[in-house]
Amino acid sequence: MKILKKAGGVLLVIIGIFFFVSALKMIFVDKPKTKAALKDAVYVDAADTIDPENDGKTVIVCGTFELTEPAHDDELGLDFDSIRISSSKQTMKLTKSSSKKKKAMTDEEKKYGVLEWKSSYSSMPVSGQGKIGNYELSQDFIDDIMLTKTWEDYDKAALSSAGYTYVPDNTYTQKHFIEPSNQTTRSHKEYDVRYYYSAADFETGQTVTAIGIQDGQTLKSAPGITKNLIKNKLDRDEAIKQGSTLGVGSQIFSVVFSLLLILGGFLLIIYEK
Secondary structure (H helix, E strand, C coil), X not given: CHHHHHHHHHHHHHHHHHHHHHHHHHHHXXXXXXXXXXXXXXXXXXXXXXXXXXXXXXEEEEEEXXXXXXXXXXXXXXXXXXXXXXXXXXXXXXXXXXXCCHHHCCHHHHHHCEEEEEEEEECCCEECEEEECCEEECHHHHHCCCCCEECCCCCHHHHHHHCEEECCECCCCCECCEEEHHHCCCCCCCCCEEEEEEECCCCCCCEEEEEEEEECCEEECCCCCCCCEEECCCCHHHHHHHHCCCCHHXXXXXXXXXXXXXXXXXXHHHCCC
């Protein structure tokens, strides 16, 4: 037992050191590099003719977003008018450690358990294609776009054709679920499934501000940028403020978290009982 504790302590120390080094690198290497790149960033209008002299430079681009190809989920066979989406699956499980209050449970539920939706997996994001004014968005730029909304704008006819039905559930924060249509005509049972989608919140016709590296007519990912695509037309200072690396609070948390891991590991190593 002592050997297992010490091995666990060593593992915690190693993980803590890794996070600590990563946090220091972010603060003292990545953040200054990003600030330097943004300081020299060229502010451009996406509707203007692309200037070849900006190739290889970080550019702040303001213009109209256009979704040129919707994201497609191969598993369920559905298209989404979003440039980037990720599906999450929930499975109905019989559980005795229910979130339901004991006194609200029936005697049968107390004895055998309660059927509840449990998260089982989240897929890797899939993407469509898009552009901002005259700039095409590269795949690495699209891969960095944040997923900030739960998808709710389902095409009911397309869902029905694929064999699914939109079934909202306000008891969960995600709210907007779809299920196989054959489940909606009966009571739920164990191993039933349902899905919800996280998506990028950008629509064709929206004015946006993007931060990336110009490569001809393509806008590529800029290292160290946490928000590479932002709603509305922002001036240079606001774009840099919103798009740059993690804030002071996040940096402090990263350092403190790593030090707590290291401390916890040392305590396990030296603890004798």
